[in-house]
Amino acid sequence: MIFPTLNFLLFYLVVWPVAWGLALLRQHTLHKLAIIAASYFFYCVWNWKLAFLLFASVVLNFAAGRLIDATRGGTRLWTVRLAVAANLSLLGFFKYYGWFVDSLGELLRSVGMTRELPMLEVVLPIGISFFTFQGISYIVDLHRGDLDRSRKLIDVMFFISFFPHLVAGPIVRAASFLPQLETPPSPNRVFVGLGMILIVWGVFKKAIVANYLAVQLVDKAFFDPTAFGALDLWFAVYGYAVQIYCDFSAYSDIAIGVAALLGYRFQRNFDQPYRAERLREFWRRWHMSLSSWLRDYLYIPLGGNRGGELRTYRNLLLTMVLGGIWHGAAWKFVVWGALHGGVLAAERWIESLLPKPAGVEPFWRRVVGVLLVFHFVCFCWIFFRAEDMTRAGEMLAGLLDGSKHSTLLTRFHVALIAFGLAIQFTPSDTLQRADRLVRRLSPWSLGALAGLAILLIEAIGGDGAAPFIYFQF
Amino acid sequence: MTTRDDDPGTEDLETGMQPSPLRVVPKIFVAALVPLFFFNSLGIANWTRSLPPTELHAGLNKAAVAWHDIMLSTGPARVFAWLRDTIGVKLD
Incomplete structure (x- = not known):
């Protein structure tokens, strides 16, 4: 179900x-x-x-x-x-x-x-x-x-x-x-606005953004990267970055919303991860319940950053490799985890060499940071998404092969990717603002609005829903 | 990876939000389901068709198809079909 x-x-x-x-x-x-x-x-x-x-x-x-x-x-x-x-x-x-x-x-x-x-x-x-x-x-x-x-x-x-x-x-x-x-959920403290917003928003991200990107662009490109041009493959990689975010964060949103309407609280699981300026920050924003679990039950018991720099780097690498293997029994996940662990260690090492910036970093440096982190994460997604290492190699080679024309990419795909990236940069209190708006509505209006939104999503997206990516993990 | 000072993943989403009394939720559910029930009667009929073949499910399907026919003749299902044709994007 x-x-x-x-x-x-x-x-x-x-x-x-x-x-x-x-x-x-x-x-x-x-x-x-x-x-x-x-x-x-x-x-x-x-x-x-x-x-x-x-x-x-x-x-x-x-x-x-x-x-x-x-x-x-x-x-x-x-x-x-x-x-x-x-x-x-x-x-x-x-x-x-x-x-x-x-x-x-x-x-x-x-x-x-x-x-x-x-x-x-x-x-x-x-x-x-x-x-x-x-x-x-x-x-x-x-x-x-x-x-x-x-x-x-x-x-x-x-x-x-x-x-x-x-x-x-x-x-x-x-x-x-x-x-x-310890006590039954309180009937006077149900986070209805939060629950309804997250459920509708989750259904939208999954049924429209993730599904279309998966079926029309990402799955085709990753199935046979040799059949498509470099532009198609670049956008397939960006598309996968948006797809996996919209798919997995949608599941989390719906789960949090469904639990909230039953009176239970879950912690936040995603916080606009692609706006991260450092890889360390990305992991504070992506699958937060896993990254904090790995930190508290693996990284810290391994010694964390308490045993000197080299031990810290080792612990980071080990934690991320094990985090990679947690996703699945395949070498591609080992590579994915090792890449993240290696760059987290490198980032820490480089930061230890540089003087600490006084005050807020200049805008251009923050933009460069976001672009670098996003592209590194996309690079790692190639290994994560590809069927195996051979296919990942074909994908990487295809990204650099300018000899083929684009036959797959459409404006609709570009719009979906742009949307998936734009929502990373909305104000951090967007949910609270939406909650304040929703609270102005009567229950009947809120319900009707939610019903119409679901109806519209269904009209655009059609019947059925593909399984969530994280079901396989 | 993060340090304890960063404290990721512990922030409750409810921060800065107002809870509501439970009594508003049934109203929201009813108001949300009514448009789906009327406009997407085809979805209900299709769903009952996908159920395992039993007498009960056959009865449900019959009722759902009859409901869909009523919605077609009175309009809501036609409006939804038009909406779907207009803004729907084909998955191939």
């Missing part, structure tokens, strides 16, 4: 009144059980057998949480380590087993050894990367004391399985989400 579909709308129209009805009747436990049941239904629509895996992940983290609470000193530390290792093993087996066996087989063949390696058909459970990271967040937050105590099974189930974030994030932190389950 994916968000901008009639299936999801009907599902939500059942879940919303039931959940709020129970909350208003002060049946908090039943309210949570209803949302958990809905979340498992949401997951089972895709594959009911793998819902047992989701449940196993919940039970594992719940039991580890209880043990962490009950133990002290070395035993507690070992419980944390084992629980994190168990979570990672689950992720490792389902996500990386095939890749590991393939890579090992290739390595053995390259040194002249042929071995029959045990090959299993492992289905990749949707959302496993997200719910595993949330499980780890529960364990580590508990261990660090960011979370005061372990929680009941029902709360751990709710936290890990809550349907808005279940399959593609945002990666919700235990320490910020679990306290919300």
Whole structure:
């Protein structure tokens, strides 16, 4: 079940009144059980057998949480380590087993050894990367004391399985989400404006911008880069940068909006990433729930920037390579992560050599910074999007080959790309301004406006919606 | 990668926004769904057609098609079809 579909709308129209009805009747436990049941239904629509895996992940983290609470000193530390290792093993087996066996087989063949390696058909459970990271967040937050105590099974189930974030994030932190389950959501504090704006805006970004760029430009160019001219390929790369932003941020927006209307709060996941002037800043704005997760649960435990410059560079590189592998079991993601990690380290090194600028940087330097970061990110997206490294090589070669004419690019594509980039530079309080406007409307007018907006999007975009890119991770 | 001082990802989107009482939400839902129900009756009919073949779903489909016929004859579905032809962009 994916968000901008009639299936999801009907599902939500059942879940919303039931959940709020129970909350208003002060049946908090039943309210949570209803949302958990809905979340498992949401997951089972895709594959009911793998819902047992989701449940196993919940039970594992719940039991580890209880043990962490009950133990002290070395035993507690070992419980944390084992629980994190168990979570990672689950992720490792389902996500990386095939890749590991393939890579090992290739390595053995390259040194002249042929071995029959045990090959299993492992289905990749949707959302496993997200719910595993949330499980780890529960364990580590508990261990660090960011979370005061372990929680009941029902709360751990709710936290890990809550349907808005279940399959593609945002990666919700235990320490910020679990306290919300202490009391029923308040009927006097529903962020309706935020929810409605994010849902409509998300549907627009996904159904119009991301879908059209994907189908008409990006997919064709990346399928066979040798068939198109350099101009087509340049714009396909820019198009992919806009597509992945509009696709993934749309999912996050809809997830945040859907949760907000149920009375729950998620953290922001995107903040106009392509306006970043430094790569470090890009990572403060892109997939923020992942980058902050990697920072808090990987980069800092590795030593962060506490062990001198060289260790900091190593930690940056390692964190980003692992962040790359988190996206998928393929060498292209390793390259993508290593490029980002390498340039983050280089950027830090260069900044340490230069004198700190006094006051605000001149405008031209900021523009150059934005252009450099954007083009570097686009360069890395080529590896991320290409089918494999060979195709990425063809894409790179094609970008420099001026011998072919453009046959793919249209004004409509250019307009979509320009729009996707323009929205990166709107004032940072645009959402608040929109909320103030929306609050002037009566509920009936707001609803009618939202309905008409969805109708217009549907008229432009047509039926159906392609799966979100981040479903595969 | 960032340092703790940068503190990314912890900012709540609700900052600077006003919450509303729950009672406004059902009104918003109803007002949002009515245009879809009337104008995009074809979408509903298509959706019921895509459901697995059961007696219940066949009944739903029959009702949705009948509703779409009414919307065609009274106008809203024709308005939406015209809108689609006018501003829709073909995915190929």
